[in-house]
Every structure is written in structure tokens, then in C-alpha cells.
Amino acid sequence: MKKLIWLLAFACLPTIAIAQSAGPDWAYPANPPGGPPRDASKILKVPGSDKQYNEVSANDAFGPADWFPNEHAPMPAVVATGKKPDVRACSLCHLTTGDGHPESANVAGLNAAYIQRTLRDFANARRKNNRSPVMATIAKGMTPDEMREAAEYFAARKPSAGYMKVVEAAEVPKTFVGEGAMRFVSPGNEKEPIGSRIIVVPQNEEGAKARNPHAGFLAYVPPGSIAKGEQLASGGGGKTVPCAICHGEGLKGLGEVPSLASRDPMYLTRQLMDIKSGSRTGAWITLMQQVVAKLDQNDIIALAAYAASREP
Numbered sequence: 001m002k003k004l005i006w007l008l009a010f011a012c013l014p015t016i017a018i019a020q021s022a023g024p025d026w027a028y029p030a031n032p033p034g035g036p037p038r039d040a041s042k043i044l045k046v047p048g049s050d051k052q053y054n055e056v057s058a059n060d061a062f063g064p065a066d067w068f069p070n071e072h073a074p075m076p077a078v079v080a081t082g083k084k085p086d087v088r089a090c091s092l093c094h095l096t097t098g099d100g101h102p103e104s105a106n107v108a109g110l111n112a113a114y115i116q117r118t119l120r121d122f123a124n125a126r127r128k129n130n131r132s133p134v135m136a137t138i139a140k141g142m143t144p145d146e147m148r149e150a151a152e153y154f155a156a157r158k159p160s161a162g163y164m165k166v167v168e169a170a171e172v173p174k175t176f177v178g179e180g181a182m183r184f185v186s187p188g189n190e191k192e193p194i195g196s197r198i199i200v201v202p203q204n205e206e207g208a209k210a211r212n213p214h215a216g217f218l219a220y221v222p223p224g225s226i227a228k229g230e231q232l233a234s235g236g237g238g239k240t241v242p243c244a245i246c247h248g249e250g251l252k253g254l255g256e257v258p259s260l261a262s263r264d265p266m267y268l269t270r271q272l273m274d275i276k277s278g279s280r281t282g283a284w285i286t287l288m289q290q291v292v293a294k295l296d297q298n299d300i301i302a303l304a305a306y307a308a309s310r311e312p
Contacts, residue, residue: 023273024297026197027266028129029103029181046212058210061088065211072096073156076149078142086141088134090150097213098157102200102266103181106164108157109312114256115151117282126282129274159262159312163216165203166265166309172199172220182208194222196298198305200266219265221305222298229306232299239294243307246287251307261310268304276300 038055045052049067058065063081075091082089094100098108107115121127122139142150172194174186183201199220202208207215233243233251244250246257253259260268274280276292292300 023129023270023277024197026199027269027273029177029183031179031181032177035179044210046207046210046214048214049212053210059092061092064089064092066091066096067210067212068096068214071213073153076146076153078146078150079153082138083141083146086137087146088138090154092211094154095211095213097160098154099160099163099213099216100264101180101182101208102217102264105267106159106263107154108159109253110155110258111253111256112148112151112155114258115154116147117256119147119151121280121282126280126285127274128279129270159259160213160216161262161312164219164262164264164308165216166219166221166226166305168223168226168305169194169220170223173201175199175201179209194220196222196301198265198269198301200264217264219305219308221265221308222301225298225302225305226309228299229302229304229309232295232303233306236299239299241291243303251310252312259312260307262312263308265301265304265308268307269300272300272303273297 038059040054040056042055043052044055044058044065046067051065051067053065057063061082062084066075066080075096077083078087079090079096082092093104094107098106098110100106100108118127119139119142122132122135123142125136127135139147170193171191174188174190174192175183176186178184183199184205185201200217201220202215203218204212204215208217231237232240235242243260246254247260248254248257251260271280272292272295275285275288276295278289295303
């Protein structure tokens with residue numbers, strides 16, 4: 001019965017024409033050119049860990065920092081070290097916990113079958129934006145067994161409570177995109193209007209740069225967006241479809257349909273924009289294209305803010 005309701009809900013929506021769209025710069029950060037090289041003589045430490053790395057080794061694409069090895073299950077090789085030349089270690093961007101950084105994704109606790117399908121979609125060019133070429137190259141270099149091992153590892157991780165804090169604010173710190181395509185607060189503590197944006201910055205800048213999985217992020221969203229997102233998530237008076245039909249009670253996922261609660265709102269924004277523009281395709285995406293057909297950028301921001309504000 002639940003599946004029938006789901007299908008009927010989508011069938012009642014109009015079809016839409018799909019056009020490619022790049023999306024706003026704040027949602028699709030890119031590495032700035034000409035950044036300073038990492039310093040092998042700079043030793044990094046993080047609170048609560050007896051490990052130490054230098055700037056180069058902490059960011060080694062084929063063996064990045066693992067600050068708290070006793071806090072997670074043994075990592076499969078593809079997660080811990082990857083496979084040269086093209087398969088970077090999954091833990092480089094998604095961290096050992098799966099919580100990830102805003103420029104990548106929080107994959108902790110996602111359904112294993114969904115993660116494997118996502119990797120196949122990357123390999124088959126069904127997901128395209130400025131963050132996708134690296135993932136496409138990685139996915140193409142992975143074997144089915146490596147995809148399964150990575151998926152099962154991250155599916156078994158639990159999203160960290162408090163890792164992503166969502167705050168409504170009319171004014172936000174001035175920021176810039178720096179290393180790793182992360183956004184950092186600019187010197188001087190100046191502020192500017194948030195406008196129609198989501199601004200995500202580290203709760204602890206040095207911790208984020210060191211890939212410390214205990215160092216979470218702070219997401220600034222426009223005032224009123226969480227309440228507006230809640231209204232849209234319930235159907236928006238017919239503007240869209242209640243999210244819980246597919247994504248489950250509390251947006252915690254339903255079978256292979258991914259959980260949305262506590263996910264990075266900037267990442268969620270990219271996904272909704274990519275689906276609407278046609279940059280993300282696939283068998284299940286046809287249904288989502290109709291869900292986002294009537295949503296504008298402010299609606300998408302509101303939905304992302306609401307979902308990110310929910311408990312994991």
C-alpha cells in the first residue's frame with residue numbers, strides 16, 4: 001500500500017522539461033587557483049588523539065589521517081588507502097566517520113544499496129556538476145567488490161549528532177573559498193547579508209583543515225527558512241509532494257531511499273538543483289524531477305535547511 005501511495009503521488013504531478021544549469025557559486029565551491037603548497041614540516045595534532053601527521057601526510061590521497069582508529073570498525077582498503085592511480089581513499093573526503101565535508105558529502109548511515117547505486121551513477125555519467133569529475137574517475141576505477149565494501153562500511157556508521165549545526169541568520173561572516181574547496185571566515189570579522197544563500201563554515205577551522213572527524217560545521221541559513229522548509233516538506237499546499245512518503249518518518253530514510261535528516265544543507269541544495277537542471281539522472285531521479293519541478297531557489301534552500309536541522 002505504501003508503494004502504491006508513493007507511485008500515485010508522483011503520477012499526479014506534471015512532467016517537466018529539463019535544462020542544464022550550473023547553479024550558484026556558493027553551492028558549488030571550486031578550489032581556488034594557486035593556493036600555497038602544504039608544508040611537510042608543519043606537524044598537526046588534534047585534541048583527544050595521540051596521533052600526529054604533517055600537512056602533507058594528513059592529506060595523502062592514498063592514506064589520509066586517521067585520528068581516532070579506535071572509534072570505528074576496520075576500514076576496507078578502498079576506504080583507508082584507495083588504489084593508485086585513480087581511486088583516492090574514500091576517507092580522504094568523507095572522513096573515517098562518513099560525516100564528510102561540505103564540498104563532498106555526508107554518507108554516514110546511508111543505505112548500502114543506495115551508496116552502490118550512487119557510485120555506479122558516477123561511473124556512468126549520471127551525476128554531473130563541478131564536484132563530480134573526481135568522483136566519476138574514482139568510481140570508474142573501483143571494482144564491484146570495492147564498491148560493496150565501501151558501501152557496507154559507511155552504511156554501518158552513524159551520523160554524528162551536532163556535527164552539522166544549522167542557524168538562521170540575516171547577516172553572516174564574510175567568507176572565502178580556500179583549500180579543499182572549503183569555505184572559511186575572512187579575517188576581520190566583517191559581516192554581510194546572507195541573501196538567498198546557505199553559508200557553511202567549520203566550527204573549528206584548524207580541525208577541519210586537519211580532517212579531524214570531531215570538527216563539525218556550522219550552516220547559516222536565511223531567517224524563516226526552517227519553518228518554510230517544514231511546510232514544503234509536508235507538501236507545500238500542493239507545490240510538491242510530502243518528503244516523508246519516500247524518505248520516511250523524520251526524513252530518516254526508507255529502504256533504498258536515502259535519509260536526509262542532518263545532512264549538509266549545501267550538499268542537499270546541490271542535489272535538488274542538479275535534479276531540477278538535469279545534471280543528475282537515473283532510474284529513480286525521474287520521480288524526483290517531478291517533485292522539484294515547481295520549486296524555485298528559495299524553496300530549495302528552505303527544504304535543505306529544514307532537512308539539515310532534523311536529528312539524524
